[in-house]
Amino acid sequence: MPKKRSGGGLSSTQQAAKFLGVSVLAGAVLAGIALPAVGALGLAAKGSVESFDELPANLKTPPLSQRTTILDAKGGQIATVYSRDRTVVDLKDISPYLQKAIVAIEDSRFYEHGAVDLKGVLRAMNRNAQSGGVSQGASTLTQQYVKNVFVEEAGDDATKVAQATQQTIGRKIRELKFAIQVEEELGKKKILENYLNITFFGQQAYGVEAAAQRYFSKSAKDLNLQEAALLAGLVQSPSRYDPVNDETEATKRRNVVLARMAQVGDISQEEAAEASKAPLGLKVSKPNNGCITAVADSAFFCDYVREVFLSDPVFGKKKEDRAKIWNQGGLTIRTTLDPQAQRSVHTSLKGHVNKGDSVAAAITLVEPGTGKVLGMGQSKPYGYDKNETEINYSVDHSMGGSNFGFPTGSTFKPFVAAAALEEGRPPIQEYSSPYEMPYPDPVQTCSGKPWMNQEGATVPNEDRSEVGPYRLKEAMALSVNTYFVQMVADIGLCPLVKMTDALHVVEGNGQKLPEVPAVSLGSRGVAPLTMASAYAAFASRGMYCTPVVIESITQKVGEQQKSLEVPKSTCSRAMSEKTADTVNTLLQGVVDSGTGRASGLTDRANAGKTGTTDERKNAWFVGYTPNLSGAVWVGSATQQVKMVNINVGGTYHAKVYGGSVPGPIWRDAMTGALSGKGSPSFNLVHIPEPEKEKPDKDRDRDDKDGDDRGDGNRGNGGRSGGNDGFIGGLTGGGNGGQNNNGGQNGGGGAEPDPTFSLPEGFFQGQGNGPGGRR
Numbered sequence: 131m132p133k134k135r136s137g138g139g140l141s142s143t144q145q146a147a148k149f150l151g152v153s154v155l156a157g158a159v160l161a162g163i164a165l166p167a168v169g170a171l172g173l174a175a176k177g178s179v180e181s182f183d184e185l186p187a188n189l190k191t192p193p194l195s196q197r198t199t200i201l202d203a204k205g206g207q208i209a210t211v212y213s214r215d216r217t218v219v220d221l222k223d224i225s226p227y228l229q230k231a232i233v234a235i236e237d238s239r240f241y242e243h244g245a246v247d248l249k250g251v252l253r254a255m256n257r258n259a260q261s262g263g264v265s266q267g268a269s270t271l272t273q274q275y276v277k278n279v280f281v282e283e284a285g286d287d288a289t290k291v292a293q294a295t296q297q298t299i300g301r302k303i304r305e306l307k308f309a310i311q312v313e314e315e316l317g318k319k320k321i322l323e324n325y326l327n328i329t330f331f332g333q334q335a336y337g338v339e340a341a342a343q344r345y346f347s348k349s350a351k352d353l354n355l356q357e358a359a360l361l362a363g364l365v366q367s368p369s370r371y372d373p374v375n376d377e378t379e380a381t382k383r384r385n386v387v388l389a390r391m392a393q394v395g396d397i398s399q400e401e402a403a404e405a406s407k408a409p410l411g412l413k414v415s416k417p418n419n420g421c422i423t424a425v426a427d428s429a430f431f432c433d434y435v436r437e438v439f440l441s442d443p444v445f446g447k448k449k450e451d452r453a454k455i456w457n458q459g460g461l462t463i464r465t466t467l468d469p470q471a472q473r474s475v476h477t478s479l480k481g482h483v484n485k486g487d488s489v490a491a492a493i494t495l496v497e498p499g500t501g502k503v504l505g506m507g508q509s510k511p512y513g514y515d516k517n518e519t520e521i522n523y524s525v526d527h528s529m530g531g532s533n534f535g536f537p538t539g540s541t542f543k544p545f546v547a548a549a550a551l552e553e554g555r556p557p558i559q560e561y562s563s564p565y566e567m568p569y570p571d572p573v574q575t576c577s578g579k580p581w582m583n584q585e586g587a588t589v590p591n592e593d594r595s596e597v598g599p600y601r602l603k604e605a606m607a608l609s610v611n612t613y614f615v616q617m618v619a620d621i622g623l624c625p626l627v628k629m630t631d632a633l634h635v636v637e638g639n640g641q642k643l644p645e646v647p648a649v650s651l652g653s654r655g656v657a658p659l660t661m662a663s664a665y666a667a668f669a670s671r672g673m674y675c676t677p678v679v680i681e682s683i684t685q686k687v688g689e690q691q692k693s694l695e696v697p698k699s700t701c702s703r704a705m706s707e708k709t710a711d712t713v714n715t716l717l718q719g720v721v722d723s724g725t726g727r728a729s730g731l732t733d734r735a736n737a738g739k740t741g742t743t744d745e746r747k748n749a750w751f752v753g754y755t756p757n758l759s760g761a762v763w764v765g766s767a768t769q770q771v772k773m774v775n776i777n778v779g780g781t782y783h784a785k786v787y788g789g790s791v792p793g794p795i796w797r798d799a800m801t802g803a804l805s806g807k808g809s810p811s812f813n814l815v816h817i818p819e820p821e822k823e824k825p826d827k828d829r830d831r832d833d834k835d836g837d838d839r840g841d842g843n844r845g846n847g848g849r850s851g852g853n854d855g856f857i858g859g860l861t862g863g864g865n866g867g868q869n870n871n872g873g874q875n876g877g878g879g880a881e882p883d884p885t886f887s888l889p890e891g892f893f894q895g896q897g898n899g900p901g902g903r904r
Contacts, residue, residue: 535638
């Protein structure tokens with residue numbers, strides 16, 4: 131702060147400097163150094179001492195925006211992101227050549243004058259008078275630094291930037307007053323250091339360290355004479371003298387700086403002449419900014435970290451506050467990403483799906499009991515070219531994902547089973563489960579108004595050989611439709627709503643699942659991260675933990691570092707341990723002998739469920755071990771591709787099932803992620819077998835997936851039409867149902883080919899719309 135007299139005013143020296151500064155500035159303005167505009171900040175053109183006194187006394191210097199570094203859980207760098215590429219360095223870490231060059235070309239009397247250079251002003255006034263215009267300015271380095279502070283404070287707001295740089299008397303007077311304060315408070319060396327760290331050098335480089343790395347791929351402390359001269363010359367006009375785009379102009383400007391350094395005695399004439407003959411010696415490094423540069427194809431995880439930061443109130447109550455911190459940068463963000471798991475995700479995706487395929491795949495791995503997201507990836511790379519996308523298929527729309535998520539098919543059935551078990555139904559619960567039956571009613575709802583099958587719609591199984599009665603274990607292993615239809619009718623919809631709420635299962639657009647029967651068989655769109663987190667609750671014996679991706683954050687502000695609070699996972703009991711243990715036993719049967727047996731792991735306890743939707747537009751495998759949960763989705767983001775007679779990853783598939791493509795992706799990703807890790811066991815329960823075993827109903831199919839080809843997809847393709855293959859294609863054939871994109875008849879399935887009418891009001895509310903964002 132400026133020193134005060136005992137009476138509280140400025141000292142006589144400061145008063146004199148203030149009056150002289152204002153007077154000189156007024157004279158300079160009248161001479162044409164600044165445009166004769168008035169009114170800025172409410173100041174008149176008189177430039178009086180009274181107006182000068184009205185200005186605030188302290189320059190509020192905002193922290194300089196810098197790079198943010200995102201790290202994985204082991205400390206390895208994932209990516210760097212920044213609003214402005216800047217690394218702040220001390221003056222001792224800046225080449226002496228550059229310090230001398232910037233002073234010589236921008237303010238050669240910097241160490242001799244105060245905030246304003248009287249000789250410089252008089253010289254500029256004389257030169258401008260002779261030229262009849264404004265051919266020379268008189269701003270000191272200190273004044274330029276103050277102006278750069280105003281620009282930095284304006285950030286990316288174009289209006290504020292214009293106000294910070296406009297040529298008005300008011301701005302010049304304000305700039306001068308702050309310059310006087312800065313001169314007294316900081317001293318010359320600190321001003322020079324700050325100036326060199328704040329100034330823009332072109333090519334997205336702010337400050338000398340970023341500029342040295344951009345143009346010469348070296349640190350600012352290692353710059354030689356000619357390199358330093360080139361950078362010093364850029365300050366006046368980074369675009370005009372850009373050496374990358376105009377080597378001739380850049381060379382001329384560099385040599386002007388060298389000549390000026392010789393003129394003021396910083397170097398000899400011989401040194402200047404020799405350096406002027408040297409080539410520019412550029413070794414340009416491309417800007418390495420953003421999640422698109424992330425390692426191990428972790429760009430989508432990186433982008434999810436950014437979305438979490440910008441949306442979580444822990445980083446600021448308002449969106450603008452959070453964005454300001456993110457753009458300011460200087461953050462070191464350690465995430466939950468496990469490099470081993472991420473490499474395994476990447477390898478598995480590449481091994482099974484090509485980026486040019488007509489369908490895509492996405493996978494997310496979550497740690498049960500902590501909610502930590504350990505891996506996330508997809509087959510379409512992050513980008514904007516053909517076969518690339520910026521949409522993260524693994525997350526909700528609000529976090530950069532598809533508009534509505536993707537219909538989950540039979541992977542939803544374990545939630546139905548968990549709800550029934552919580553309601554007291556035994557694990558040997560038996561239903562008649564005929565091959566085909568009318569959808570039973572009434573079905574109780576939370577509102578008290580029961581759902582009725584007014585149209586008499588019928589529900590078939592995948593194959594005519596699937597005829598009950600069935601118990602829960604066998605029905606889950608074979609994914610028998612009519613069994614779970616009867617189960618929902620038995621327990622009602624409210625227990626299922628309670629269960630899905632406890633597991634935080636919502637649609638991809640963030641809406642709660644509607645209270646309609648179709649939900650029970652996977653008709654609504656859900657994101658893979660949501661499914662992986664929900665299944666993780668089974669693995670952790672009923673404890674659901676909200677997903678987290680950030681472990682810690684430190685922020686560098688000036689020379690200080692501080693830790694920021696980060697979001698924590700919130701764990702709560704979603705179901706009893708007994709229910710979870712029972713579901714684990716049921717789903718272990720799926721990978722042991724059921725629809726997912728081709729996808730199971732051979733070296734550790736594991737469980738999972740397959741799912742395939744109407745016309746085979748979506749295929750899923752969601753599974754877990756006691757220490758890792760993973761969800762895999764395969765399909766088209768637009769919901770326009772029927773996965774029949776299709777090549778995926780160079781392999782032909784007559785029909786894609788949950789166990790034929792997603793299952794192997796899950797198996798390989800989990801195998802690599804868990805290699806060398808412990809292999810704990812489930813707490814299995816004994817489920818008695820029926821007294822008389824039924825004949826083996828397994829069929830020789832891709833994945834023995836029962837009805838998994840058709841558990842409901844009116845999702846991203848729009849609302850289903852009249853005979854849509856009930857709840858998104860449970861028929862295994864039948865009419866595909868036209869959607870709002872003109873979908874034609876379904877892809878067909880195994881015999882038979884039943885048809886039925888859809889009951890009025892069966893699907894309540896809006897469909898999933900025109901499709902996921904591309």
